[in-house]
Amino acid sequence: MRRTIATVSLSGTLPEKLEAIAAARFDGIELFENDFINFKGTARDLRVMAADLGLTIDLYQPFRDFEGMPEAQFRRSLERAERKFDLIQELDAPVMLCCSNTSPLVIDDPALAAAQLHELAGRxxxxxxxxxxxxxxxxxxxxxxxxxxEIVRRADHPHLGLILDSFHTLSLNDDPSGIADIPGEKIFYLQMADAPLLSMDVLQWARHHRSFPGQGQFDMTNFLEQVPLAGYTGPLSLEIFNDVFRETPNRRTAVDAMRSLLYLESQVRQRLQEPAQSNARFTDRRASVLQRVELYSPPPVPDIMGLSYIEFAADESSAEAFDVLLRQFGFRRAGTHRSKAVVLYRQGDINLIVNAQPDSFARRRFEAHGLSVCALAMRTADPASAVGRATAMHSQRYDGPLGPHEQRVPAIVSPGGMLISFVSSALGPNGLYEADFVLEDEPGRSAAGAGLKRIDHVALGLAVDQLDTWILFVRAVLGLEPGESLELADPFGLVRSRGVANADRSVRLVLNVSLSQRTRTARTVSAGGGVAVHHIALSTDDIFDAVARLTASGARFVPISGNYYDDLITRVDLDDDLLARLRSAGVLFDRSAAGDYFHIYTECLDGGLFFEVTQRVNAYDAYGAINAPARMAAQAQGA
Structure with a gap:
């Protein structure tokens, strides 16, 4: 399908928007009226500029308050339309969008609306x-x-058709399945917009909170599937009104936009290849769509099997301090890299790598931020396919320097600059490290440890304009699915938090943003340049034993107010012994219908990074968000 985008969707001047759109490899644009009105140039200038960038102007929009009007207003609108037609011809745009009337003068008469639109189409x-x-x-x-x-059908003019917009349909909970029964040649244009589910006036929702497909909560795949089933083969476009996008650098927004369309097309293609489930009458039509319409077919979503390692960037001083903390946490120094100043630490199935190599990507990108996470490595059966999927979805591949006999680990650059590496599951638990590290044997330490078994989740702090980008990135590139969006109370503002995970929960990320610049999340993000890991959760099978071991070795945890435990017993039915153990150890607790969650937080390191120790009981699937205010208040009080 031809991929286009409305100029209103990006920040910047109109020439800057066109350059960003062309760089993201769109085919054309919808020209928003205000963008042209404020353009310093003529329609011909704009047409030439777009053509030089390889873009067509596919739609001019919007023409307002036309149909169903009293005769005097209708005649004036026809004169207004003629002036717009003059402009559209100069732009060489084939279609003008006429949106339904919002004027208080409009007459509720479909026959009148059809007759007036018929005359407009004739002109x-x-x-x-x-x-x-x-x-x-x-x-x-x-x-x-x-x-x-129905109005278009009654007007019955070949130069009048329907424009569909997913937001206008899905925001009203209207059923899109009827679209498949509309003749495809009468659908002139298709606009797509996702959105979070909000309880607010639909106009304000539309003007401020639309998002790209895959960033919101609408069923975009079902909506888009209906349109090619109708026989439509025209442009697939985006029309997004979003306050954050108006402030975000337009090159990044344009990349997100293209990624969203590629992801959406691939989802629809996959749906069409499956047996029809809800409507058997479209079985033959579904097969023919794939012959008539070119829908994007990237490499498959990677089958991610867990986190292989987390890599930290550090200078010599912070690496030494971190070595002390990791040993307090029961990690053993398991190996030294064969050619670089990189050290491997291990405990249970947890692998942490500390990179202090002066000329490395990690040091160049993150050195100014102190100790910080520079890479997450994920296990998958086919790393090359995972990178192929990522680059097909407009992510940047990263190829680092490789020493003699070292294992190549394919990687990509995530939004904000952190690396995501893909480690082959065929290497087993030690294959990568045996190739790249001189492994050390520390008898006793491996068996002792602190009872930490695996990485439970990684929590990232993001700049506000990065959240939608990351939601789309983890969905389209990594195949992770977002959970519920929550608001957490920091003493200095609200933090919006959303977990994402793969199906078997072997990889969990928690994405956090804050509008307030005074919260710990915002300060961590500021230090990290827009994206930063602010804590890592490590799981254990017995949190009380683990906390006792860690405390004995010198690890320090954030003390929780005794008032928290007094309140906890009013919220959760706990026996006295368990409550006493929680209070004594400083462990926080949450319970859901599926199970229990125990967790405790360490004090912050320089740069704001800290650890969480967790224990999940039964099928508990959240992150203890109800306890986040207790943790953030304790950190804010310098405890």
Whole structure:
């Protein structure tokens, strides 16, 4: 499908927008009226500029408050339309978008609306232009695509068709399945927009909170599937109104936009290849769609089997201090890299790598931030395919320097600059480390440790303009799915938190953002340049034993107020012995219908990084978010 985007979706001046759109390899644009009105140039100048960048101008929008009007206003609108047609011809744009009427003067008469749109289409036909009619979710009398289609059908003019917009349909909980019954040639244009599920006025929702497909909570795949089933083969476009996008660098926004369309196409392609489940009458039509419409087919989503290692960037001083802390945490110094100033630490199935190599990517990218996570490595059966998927979804491949006999680990650059590496599961637990490290044997330490078994989750702090980017990245590139979005109370502002995980929960990430610049999350992000790991959760099978061992070895935990435990017993039915053990150890507790969660946090290192020790009981699947305010308050009080 041709991929296009509305200029309103990006920040910057119109020439800057076009350059970003072209760089992201779009085919064309929807020209938003205000962008042209404020453009320092003529329609011909803009047409030439777009053509030089390899872009077509596929749609001019919007033309407002036209159909269903009293005669005097209707005649004035026809004059207004003629002036717009003059402009559209100069732009060489084939279609003008006419959105449903929001004027208080509109008359609720579908026959009148159809007759007036018929006359508008007749005038467009004289110039070889077309008019697309779109139902706005806040239209005065026409809100639903079915209503708009009925008006277009009654108007019965070849130069009048329907424009579909996923936001206007899904925000009203309208059923998109009827789209498949509309003749494809009468659908003139398709606009896609996702959004979070919010309880608010639909106009404000539309103007401020739309997002790219894969970033919100609408069923975009089901909506898009209906359109090619109808026989539509035209452009697939994005029209996004979003306050954060208006501030975000437009090159990054354009890449996110293209990634979202590629991801959405691939999801629809996969759906069409599956047996029809809900509507058998479309079985033959589903097969023909894949012959008529070119939908993106990237390498498959990687089968991620867990985190292989976490890599830290450190200078010599912070590496030495971190070595002390890791040994207090029961980690053993398991090996030294064969050619670099890199050390491997191990405990249970946990592998931590500390990179103090002066000329490494880690040091160059992260050295100014002190000790910080520079790479997450994920196990998968086919690392080359995982990187192929990522680059197909517009992520950057990373190829680092390779020493003699060292194992190549394919990697990509995540949004914000952290590396995501892919380690072959065929190497087993030691294959990578035997190749790259001189392994050390420390009898006794491996068996002792502190009872820490595996990495439970990694929590990232993100700049506000990175959250939607990361949600799309983990979905489209890594195949992780987002959970519920929560708001957590830091003493200095709210933190929005959202977990993402793979199906078997062997990889869990928690994404956190804060509008307030005073929260610990925001300060960590500021130090990390927009993206930073602020804590790592390590799991154990017996948290009380682990805490006792860690405390005995010198590890220091954030003390929790006694008031927390007094309140806990009012919220959760606990026996006295367990409550006493929690209070004595400083362990926090949460319970869901599926199971229990025990956790405790260490004091922060320089740069704000800290650890969490966790124990999940039964099928508990969350992250103890109810206890985050207790932790953040304790950290804020310098405890």
């Amino acid at each position: 467009a036909a004289m110039r070889n232009l077309r008019v697309g009619f779109e139902a706005l979710a806040w239209g005065r009398v026409t809100k639903l695509y079915g209503q708009a289609w």
